[in-house]
Amino acid sequence: MRSGPALSAEARLPINRCNLPAVVLGGLTYQQYPSPLLIDGVAELHADLFRRLAAAAPGTAAEVFRDYLTVRFQLEWLEEMGYTGHASNRAKANYIRMIRGWSFDSDSREGAVLKGWVESRFGLMPRYHGEPLRDPSGEGYRRYQEMRSQGLYGTNALESQFDLVYSFCQRELALRHQGAQHVTLYRGINRVGEHEVLAKGKGGRQTILLNNLSSFTCSRDRACEFGDYIMAVDIPLTKIFFHCGLLPGVLQGEDEFLVIGGVVDVSLSTI
Known part of the structure; x- marks a missing residue:
């Protein structure tokens, strides 16, 4: 095992929402010897999704996943979630729109929301968003936090949607790359x-x-x-x-x- 520079305290949070602390999952040793990352509560709260995926016919997992998120988060029935008028425009900012927004510009509001999700779940702080972010009390980090907050405001549990995207991705990668790390x-x-x-x-x-x-x-x-x-x-x-x-x-x-x-x-x- 090759040792090397550790993840500095300035690049991580002391707590996160998964089974390994940021200092471990963000370090060089983890890159060399990874182990599963489990986001708190996902398996327990969404057991029905994983049962459906296990029973799905070959080639239909993506459809099963989309259908589950659409129903679970009422993505096509916004009024059922209490959204009216202009508020429904923000509610349309679902996981698909966020990922597409990232693809166009990773320093956008959508990018800030996704980086914020990583910060929350894994404890890894963003190091760049339109400019270097080295000082959590600095102007650049404040702008990033504002964009993150604006992107999350009035939306329908976006970060919980990302939890499921990550968990589904991990399931599919494990099936496609059996034995590989x-x-x-x-x-x-x-x-x-x-x-x-x-x-x-x-x-x-x-x-x-x-x-x-x-x-x-x-x-x-x-x-x-x-x-x-x-x-x-x-x-x-x-x-x-x-x-x-x-x-x-x-x-x-x-x-x-x-x-x-x-x-x-x-x-x-x-x-």
Whole structure:
């Protein structure tokens, strides 16, 4: 086991809502030796969803999942949840719209909501949202918190919807990658300095701190379109919140993966 820089106290919360503390799940050792991440209460509160998924016919899991969330959160019957007038416009900000909003701009209000969910559930604080976030009492972090609050206001249990998206993603990844713990993903960047470099090794190896939620792709060729350097990372499957193939039609193209952050070893190369 290779030791390395730990996740600093400035990048994590002392508490979270899953089975491992942020200092563990955000560290380099976790990248090398991951274990399941379980969000508090999901299995107990939504046991019916997982029973339905277990009984679903092959190829229908995504449909079963969508139907469950639509009914559970009354996504197509907003008046049943007490929404009237202009309030229903915010209630339409469901998990699909949030993920699509992230895909267009990860520094948007939708991006702030998703980064806030990671912060709440896993205890990993965002390191960038339109600008570096290094000081929780600073102006940049305040703006991020305002965007997060605006994105959540008047919505229908958005963070609980994300809990189920993550849990469903983990179930599907475990079925598709039986026995595997990692998948190699790529990210195109223009400047290495855009990321927090914690240590440098030989041959383009570096240890960096990822933002608490970042976009990657499974296609190296696709990553080449987004920067002059290619970052290759062995990402634990447990750190994948969503990917383009999980729910057909939510994300179009780009082979995009939304990855939960922490300290990771990466390999940097030029195009």
